[in-house]
């Protein structure tokens with residue numbers, strides 16, 4: 001058996017086409033959504049990701065605002081850039097590209113982001129809203145995983161999803177989305193302290209591998225027909241980007257998200273969704289306030 005591909009590139013394109021018409025509808029009301037990025041330093045990977053985000057914006061008609069700071073930027077200078085974007089009416093939502101240079105208190109920076117402009121969906125206020133079941137921007141990678149499964153008709157309702165990795169961007173937050181009534185999955189969160197990882201993986205209908213450990217998920221750990229999503233990023237001995245899933249898994253799994261070409265493009269598309277939804281919320285709030293004044 002050979003797994004069917006969970007095609008992140010094609011699914012992200014479909015999401016972006018939908019956003020084009022939503023941006024046009026906003027423009028007709030005089031609203032022009034803008035995505036901001038704060039990039040500190042010269043890390044080639046980070047520069048590449050940020051450039052990609054601005055290309056995506058151009059594709060769907062979102063304007064982009066860049067704040068590029070040198071590697072030597074101080075805590076105060078980075079915080080000043082964040083305050084500027086909080087105040088800037090042209091900036092609907094933004095991200096502070098992680099990681100920040102050593103010596104910078106990243107949590108202090110991230111907590112300064114206006115929660116209404118949090119395009120990553122990872123501000124403590126928005127994570128709290130997610131726990132409480134209130135609406136707000138959702139974490140991009142977990143939401144990308146869910147949209148990728150839905151787009152291909154993989155059943156989430158009632159499924160046992162095994163997540164490997166407890167990082168905040170994926171492992172910690174994805175269970176909050178998947179266990180909502182609307183998704184209705186059962187979630188097991190595994191990590192480096194898990195005693196019998198292969199035994200738990202074998203029970204999974206859906207595996208989300210987000211540990212950053214090459215070949216963590218082996219063919220013998222996968223139930224035949226399961227969906228396997230490779231979210232991990234690490235580098236092999238040649239410096240090439242590698243995922244968490246052994247290539248042999250394609251012979252056992254029913255569905256497999258490639259890496260690259262799977263969850264990465266979905267993460268980027270979801271960032272745009274968060275910006276467009278923030279603009280739509282602002283438009284609705286402005287309309288409601290206007291209606292109030294009229295009577």
Ligand SMILES: Nc1nc(=O)c2c([nH]1)NC[C@@H]1CN(c3ccc(C(=O)N[C@@H](CCC(=O)O)C(=O)O)cc3)C=[N+]21
Nearest residue numbers: 049095096097098099120260261262263264265267268
């Ligand atoms: N505040 C913040 N928010 C982030 O969302 C964030 C961040 N910081 N720091 C770094 C990570 C990494 N990340 C990726 C997003 C898309 C791809 C992606 O689209 N990759 C392509 C191409 C990969 C390649 O060829 O190099 C793919 O998977 O097909 C990769 C990595 C977002 N991050």
